[in-house]
Amino acid sequence: MVRIAVFARRLSMSAVRMQQVTPLPLHLRPEAWRGRNPDEIFKLYKMRLAALGTEYKRDPRELEALLSTSSVSGLKYDEIEALYYGGELESETMLEIDEEDDDELEFPKYEHDEYSTVTQDIIDEHREQREFNRIAAYEMPHLAKFRQEYTPIKATETPVKLRYTSYLGEDHPAEKKVVLTTVVADLGLGEAEAHKFKVLAGVRYNYKTDTFKMSSDRFAEATQNSRYLSDTLNALLRESKDLSNETFADIPLDVRHITAKDKKQWHHAKRQYSFPKEWRKPQDKNAKKFNPFKDAIGGSFA
Numbered sequence: 001m002v003r004i005a006v007f008a009r010r011l012s013m014s015a016v017r018m019q020q021v022t023p024l025p026l027h028l029r030p031e032a033w034r035g036r037n038p039d040e041i042f043k044l045y046k047m048r049l050a051a052l053g054t055e056y057k058r059d060p061r062e063l064e065a066l067l068s069t070s071s072v073s074g075l076k077y078d079e080i081e082a083l084y085y086g087g088e089l090e091s092e093t094m095l096e097i098d099e100e101d102d103d104e105l106e107f108p109k110y111e112h113d114e115y116s117t118v119t120q121d122i123i124d125e126h127r128e129q130r131e132f133n134r135i136a137a138y139e140m141p142h143l144a145k146f147r148q149e150y151t152p153i154k155a156t157e158t159p160v161k162l163r164y165t166s167y168l169g170e171d172h173p174a175e176k177k178v179v180l181t182t183v184v185a186d187l188g189l190g191e192a193e194a195h196k197f198k199v200l201a202g203v204r205y206n207y208k209t210d211t212f213k214m215s216s217d218r219f220a221e222a223t224q225n226s227r228y229l230s231d232t233l234n235a236l237l238r239e240s241k242d243l244s245n246e247t248f249a250d251i252p253l254d255v256r257h258i259t260a261k262d263k264k265q266w267h268h269a270k271r272q273y274s275f276p277k278e279w280r281k282p283q284d285k286n287a288k289k290f291n292p293f294k295d296a297i298g299g300s301f302a
Contacts, residue, residue, distance in 0.1 A: 034061070034065050179214075212233075
């Protein structure tokens with residue numbers, strides 16, 4: 001009898017608590033929107049989007065209420081449904097149908113029952129770090145069964161190299177540029193074919209390194225420039241292998257561009273920026289230069 005009395009008491013107390021629970025506001029109960037004024041339905045839809053934020057999920061009952069506004073908005077059912085399921089931009093388009101001021105929306109009062117924005121960001125970062133920790137601890141060890149011995153790729157298998165450039169955090173115009181480099185000896189050409197290739201390549205061939213280099217930035221995308229470079233190289237190879245018309249055997253290899261480049265670099269290295277002697281003062285002409293290792297205070301640094 002005592003147990004029955006205790007159970008009945010707990011049951012009555014739970015019933016009282018259920019009666020004391022505050023019901024959800026109207027904008028969080030889409031099932032109660034049906035039959036209301038279309039302007040009020042749009043307002044409730046806005047309030048639900050703002051209140052739930054990232055936790056917002058579409059509800060068939062919400063869509064049913066929005067479909068009832070077809071007579072006011074002038075949209076058909078399929079158009080409203082397409083806007084509803086179309087995404088964020090389409091949702092904003094549908095909200096523009098309601099011309100009332102957003103200041104009239106009555107959002108629920110903040111009761112200081114949630115974490116601040118900064119705290120929620122820290123929690124999200126912590127949750128993300130824990131997710132990666134779980135992956136490293138439980139999933140990554142299973143990758144050991146896919147381990148394979150590394151075999152270096154021969155240069156003759158992949159003789160052509162394409163270099164792309166990317167700038168972190170910005171959209172730089174130089175990202176579209178692609179540079180193609182290859183060693184002529186790795187292309188598998190014969191002696192006559194290689195000579196014709198070098199002659200046709202012109203200034204893009206360096207006889208010292210036996211390297212063909214070509215770049216392109218004429219197109220807007222890097223993939224387009226890489227395709228253009230590969231097509232140009234293929235056309236050059238086809239013409240070099242065709243020895244039926246012209247072999248260019250009597251034309252020597254032009255190396256003037258490499259000689260001029262080396263000469264320019266040599267002059268740049270030899271260039272000295274010194275004070276002209278004729279500008280010196282007479283009293284400083286025979287002045288002794290200070291040597292910090294010998295003329296320092298206290299003698300030399302021995």
